[in-house]
Amino acid sequence: MNQILEPRNVIAAGTARTRDEAIREAGALLVGSGAVSEDYVASMFEREASVSTYMGNTLAIPHGTNEAKESIRRSALSLVRYADPIDWNGQPVRFAVAIAGLNNEHLEILSKIAIVFSDEDEVQKLIDASSAEDIFALLEEVNAE
Template identity: 75%
Template structure:
């Protein structure tokens, strides 16, 4: 599996988006900047959201591309954007947009690790309270472990 799925450079402590689609773009652009996906993948993330919501509960959404966008992925990666004000995600409140791109189904393992963290309300509160991107990264660094 790719060693560094999540890096400090793909964590943003204060996202600027105010809408669901802006949040998807913000999470997706971090993946593009990291060299993990092409810009076409961001479009596929928006397309996926149009057909099925990626809201997971506990303030978390995990936008990702469609199966047809697999060719736009160059390596597995994760981005995380935290919002100080909840974003309306089809009627649900989202404070964390986790963009995900996975090669060879690596994203399934990553998704399970993220789900475990976000299933614990105390852990979610720690993420909400984290001072900056470095602290967020430290709290989520275990997603990189094999």
């Protein structure tokens, strides 16, 4: 497994103000890093239309549909943090973590992210982190095999 979360895919101050803008912002990082094609971002909206990707503890994990697997070139994550919570179907989101996984790798990646975000102290550290580099350092364990 390559590096799933790269420093360039972590944004400490996202600019989105709506759920759809946040999906686009997090998805654009995956496209920009070459992990997925543009089609994958469209499938992230399809997934959101069928089931909310809000996970709790200010986290949403937008990801594509099963039909979009051919749009994934390699497994990757992007993370965008928002200073002001975004309304995600009535829930406050401070972190949009877009995920793309080849060969069901996304399940392992999801479990690692869920572990971090299930700990309120860890979430607070991510909120308080002063830079994208600090956020990346706190999440680097998601790259461990």
